[in-house]
Amino acid sequence: MDLELPLQDTVLQFTLLATLALLVQLTVKRVKLPGLIGLLVLGIAVGPGALALLPREPVAALLGEVGLVYIMFLAGVEINLDVVREHKREVTVFGLLTLAVTFVLA
Numbered sequence: 001m002d003l004e005l006p007l008q009d010t011v012l013q014f015t016l017l018a019t020l021a022l023l024v025q026l027t028v029k030r031v032k033l034p035g036l037i038g039l040l041v042l043g044i045a046v047g048p049g050a051l052a053l054l055p056r057e058p059v060a061a062l063l064g065e066v067g068l069v070y071i072m073f074l075a076g077v078e079i080n081l082d083v084v085r086e087h088k089r090e091v092t093v094f095g096l097l098t099l100a101v102t103f104v105l106a
Contacts, residue, residue, distance in 0.1 A: 013054060020046070036071065043067075 020042055028038035043064070046053040054060060084091055 016053070017046070036074075040071075 021039060024038035024042045025035045028035055045051055048054070048056045
């Protein structure tokens with residue numbers, strides 16, 4: 001089997017990603033980090049910006065965006081509103097600064 005990067009075989013891509021995702025999950029749990037951190041690092045590593053193991057395709061971009069929306073949803077679900085209310089000033093300042101930086105850089 002001749003391997004070229006980026007991988008073109010869909011079955012090989014899926015198998016490689018599933019195996020790496022499992023190994024990353026096990027590894028980050030050993031160092032007591034959330035599994036999501038490991039998956040994010042894995043995605044960055046195999047994507048076109050680093051190792052470029054996977055080709056840049058519209059379907060992959062769409063799945064990446066869906067994954068990002070899912071991560072944001074999970075973050076919203078896990079927010080403790082009592083803590084947010086307790087730190088209103090800090091939360092407001094952080095939100096406004098984030099918005100300002102986004103407008104300046106974009």
